Amino acid sequence: MYAVVTAIALTSMQVLRTLPERYNEVDVVPCPGRCATAYGAASFRRIVDALASEGETLALARVLVVGVADKAGDTHVQESSAVEVINxxxxxxxxxxxxxxLVGSITVRGGRMASVHAGDPSEWDAVLVHTLHPGVDHAWLSAARRVLFAAEC
Known part of the structure; x- marks a missing residue:
């Protein structure tokens, strides 16, 4: 098991330090600025590659996206790559x-989608960390099977 970091804001480094040592391979790609389309495509590709590396496919995979807002502490999703990745x-x-x-629901192709409770982290094939809000406990991520980071600057 390993965590793949596509582009990570400095505040998210705290979460990396809390993950167990089983996530020992971390690939950090610099975050050059806001570009939802580029980060959305990179996040999507990382999920596909991570699943494929263990003989799994995206079809029928259970994926949880953590945080869909444009940036930490915000409720806006207009410029967020999360909606594109989810679609x-x-x-x-x-x-x-x-x-x-901070975001109760979003509009995706096909209608509205409501935020869920994390529940048992092991029920997800992959957890994509998109936006980490300050003051929110993310310790449960350490129990997730596969954690991928895709935070925007």
Whole structure:
């Protein structure tokens, strides 16, 4: 098991330090600025590659997106790559949900999607950390099977 970091804001480094040592391979790609489309595509590709590395596919995978807001501490999703990533994963056959303490629901292709409770982290094939809000306990991420980071600057 390993965590893959596509682009990570400095505040998210705290979460990396709390993950167990089983996540020992971390690939950090610099975050050059806001570009939802580029980060959305990179996040989508990282999920596909991480699943494929263990002989799994995105079709029928259960994926949880943590935080869908544009940036930490915000409720806006207009410039967020999370919606694009969720739509893409759903189009590919994945069962996708999201959890965001500041965003109760979002509009995706096909209608509205409501935020869920994390529940048992092991029930997800992959957890994509998109936005980490300050003051929210993310310790449960350490029990997730596969954690991928895709935070925007």
């Amino acid at each position: 893409g994963m759903r189009d590919a056959g994945a069962s996708v949900s999201f959890i965001d303490d």
